[in-house]
Amino acid sequence: MTQEERQEDAMVAARLSAGAITAWALLAPALILLAIFVVWPIAYLVFLSFTTGSFTRAGLQWHGLNNYRRLILDPDVWQVLGNTLYFTVATVIPSLGVPLGLAVILNQTVILRGLLRTAYFIPSVTSLVAVGLGFRWLFQNDGPINHLLITWGVDPVPWLNSPLWAMPVLILLSSWKQLGFNLVVFLAGLQAIPRSRYEAAELDGAGPWQAFWHITLPGLRPTLLFATVTTVIFTLRSFEQVYVMTGGGPLNSTNILVYYTYEQAFSQFDFGYAAAVATVLLLIAIGLVYLQLQAWREP
Incomplete structure (x- = not known):
């Protein structure tokens, strides 16, 4: 050199x-x-999560894996995990499907598109506590929903006092809250798909469903990944609606992991056990995000 x-x-x-x-x-x-x-x-x-005690003069003591052993053997945890799975799946599916359908319709509508997009987005920027209080008023035993059912000749339903119906009300609230954000995201993704692809498909004789399946969904792959990940994370960290509307009841039927962690930490002052539950929730969130990234990975 x-x-x-x-x-x-x-x-x-x-x-x-x-x-x-x-x-x-x-x-x-x-x-x-x-x-x-x-x-x-x-x-x-x-x-x-490996300690016991509290943030007092007594302090924290090393507890090893005892918190995790207790977590595995605690029947309440398994019920809470089942509630969380039910709540997450039943919230994520409509939170993605309904906004996607509305976005496809709005993308083909020029008149009032901006106004409708803003109207749908309003729930996303509304305080979840305020929305929860509003839903609790709507679904209380003598609330407007039951008055409407009585008008139609249907027996009133104890929505928030029933282990069967309390969770669907929470799912309805969470799906409605997430709808606007996902709609705006999907609408932005749809507008990034070249119009020439749809015109070429139409010339080849493709119908609306074929265009949606072979053009819209592949074109929305990055958008769908983003919306799915953010919706799952939003759902897993849900706390306000449970706190405001049901308090985890009735009969523990709406108690999910975040609220259970709050109860153990700030009602029972068992911070080590609460940290173990929160760590499990973190691992579940990381695992779900990883699976979603793998599922939506480019072939």
């Missing part, structure tokens, strides 16, 4: 080194905030 080649290599290495230093300097503030507000809380949560 000649002297000139060695000098050129040294200059390239210096430029790369300077670029790396600049990149790390620009990333440092975000990485520090990420470490403080995300990595450290998660690490402390995992540590807390």
Whole structure:
């Protein structure tokens, strides 16, 4: 290697080194905030799940795997896990299907599209506590929904006092709350699909369903992945609607993992056990997101 080649290599290495230093300097503030507000809380949560005691003068004591053994043997946890699975699946499906259908319709509508998009989006920016109070008023025993049923000659339903009906009311609220956000996301994804693809399919004799299946869904793959992941995360972290409307009842039928964690931590003051439940919830969320990424991966 000649002297000139060695000098050129040294200059390239210096430029790369300077670029790396600049990149790390620009990333440092975000990485520090990420470490403080995300990595450290998660690490402390995992540590807390191996302890017992409280944040008092007595302090925390190492408890090993006892919290996780208790979690496995606790029948309430298995009921809460079943409630969480039911709530998540029954919320995610309509929260994706209904907005997708509405977005396809709105994408073909020019008149009032902006107004309708705004109207559908309003629930997403409304306080979940306020919405929960509104739904509790609607579905109370002497509320408007039961008055309407009586008008139609149907016996009133104890919506929030029935183990059978309380969870569907929560699912209805959560799906309605998520509808607007997903609709706007799907509408943006639809508008990014070239119109020429639909015109070519129409010339080839494809019907609306064939165009939807072979053009719309493949074109929305990244959008569907984003909407699915965010909807699952939103559903798994649901707390306000349970707290405001049912308090986990009746008969523990609407108690889900986040609310159960809250009860163990701030009602029973069993922070170690609550941290173990929260750690399991974190692992479930990570696992579900991983499965979704694999399911929606490009073939």
